[in-house]
Amino acid sequence: MAQAERKLDEVPESTTVVVIGAGPAGLTVASLLRRCGVDSIVLERRSRQHVAQRQRAGIVESRAVRMFASWGLADLVLGGPPHDGILEFRVDGKSHLVDDSDGSEGPGARLCPQQVLVQKLTATHLADGGEVRYETADITLHDLTGDRPTVSYRSADGTVHTITCAFVAGCDGEHGVTRAAVPDGHLTAHTFDHGIGWLTVLADAPPPAHPLLAVSPHGFAAHFPRGPHSSRYYLQCPPDDHPGAWPDSRVWDALRTRLADPALTAGPITDRETFRLRSLVHDPMQYGRLYLVGDAAHIVSPMGGKGMNLALYDADLLARAVRDHVQHHDDTGLRTYSERCLRRVWSDQEFSHWLTRTVHDAGDDTHCGPFLRNLARARLDRLFTSQTAAQAFAELMTGLDPAQDHPAATGR
Ligand code: APR
DSSP states (O other): OOGGGSOBOSSOEEOSEEEEOOSHHHHHHHHHHHHTTOOEEEEOSSOHHHHHHOOOOOOBOHHHHHHHHHTTOHHHHOOSOBOOSEEEEEETTEEEEEEOSOOOSSOOOBOOOHHHHHHHHHHHHHHTTOOEEOSOEEEEEEOTTSSSOEEEEEOTTSOEEEEEOSEEEEOSOTTOSTGGGSOTTSOEEEEEEEEEEEEEEEESSOOOSSOEEEEOTTOOEEEEEOSTTOEEEEEEEOTTOOGGGOOHHHHHHHHHHHTTOTTOOOOOEEEEEEEEEEEEEEESSEETTEEEOGGGTEEOOSTTSOHHHHHHHHHHHHHHHHHHHHHHOOOHHHHHHHHHHHHHHHHHHHHHHHHHHHHHHTSOGGGTHHHHHHHHHHHHHHHHHOHHHHHHHHHHHHTOOGGGOOHHHHOO
16 A cells, blocks of 8 residues: 555554454453553454354353452453353263362352353453454564564554554464464464364253253254353254254254254244364464464364363463563563463363263264264263262363462462
8 A cells, every 4th residue: 555545653552462352362361461450452353342242152161260250350250140060961862960060169160151251351351441442454463573572453544553562462363363473384283173063053042951962863962051041052963064954943853853852942043153173273372472362372172161261261371471571570471371371272172072072972973983982982971970080070171170270370
């Protein structure tokens, strides 16, 4: 664009952290930094209204609830009812209630839909004097390996802005610009594709008594709460399937069959999409002064509800690491950020993989064969009958498995 058409701002702005992306990861990083007096500027591509209505995850695990509580934010940013700690597995129509709270002291998980968390984080951050700039475009990162990176972007009125900072938090999700700014050869991408497709449906229909995972010879199905009058459903489908192949009647017939609930109450379907169950981890999660957070660094299949909770975990570690750098000139947290995040990422990837294989192989075994089906059935039988297995499962569901909590992660 000719120089005359570009309205260059006069003096580059400066802040400690430029956060790119205003989803769960970005707003959590910015909010925690604000709470410890570290300034940041959040740059978001979409409008505030668009981001506030994006419905994805639906549970904030116990560990994340306690993390927010430790920052004095839990009552401000968490909505939805407490999770009663009961998960229902329905195997060929037979119900098995599993305790997925580990019985430890302290607040438990919350059935807080992602959009509620994002809305509350945004309102809290802005009320705290935080700054979020929406509808920014053409974000580019410069000098990431120097001491003062710069971020330039175009605001909605066409003005080009430049911000110098000490750190850039890449919170822009799987398809953002920050990870793409890392030169080739610095990041290793580890990927896995389960060869399984899911249709996910959002409907104004009554939520289940407990989050429900159903194993059936017709394929996997799930029913989760997304508010007092809203539900999210999942249906296993061919990996290359598309939403158009699933008219309402087919969706409700399949759910009633696989959930073994002929009387399941239907409701208006408000969202419908298909995707493949896959996982992706980028290692390391940092490059120079750029730190990748949440989906920008890793993607996990929805089994076990770990996607958003991993974003919250990364955000907590990064906020504390930047605080220690700014206030105590201690770079230990920054230096070990990637290693500590990846330890939990791989643990949650393993748990999600285990649960994904178990509930799919145990049901429709056309893609895995009878041997793996029997292994999966044995895993379910162990989970339903062994207290030790149930305790290990609960620790992983809560995110409170002690092996993952590094001393630095709990230091205040
Ligand atoms: N510039 C600025 N903002 C961007 C850009 C860009 N180039 N690209 C993406 N974004 C914004 C998106 O509009 C979105 O608001 O970054 C944000 C990324 O948010 P998420 O994709 O929600 O990722 P994250 O914050 O890591 O949260 C992970 O979100 O998508 C779910 O299932 C996922 O539950 C998980 C959670």
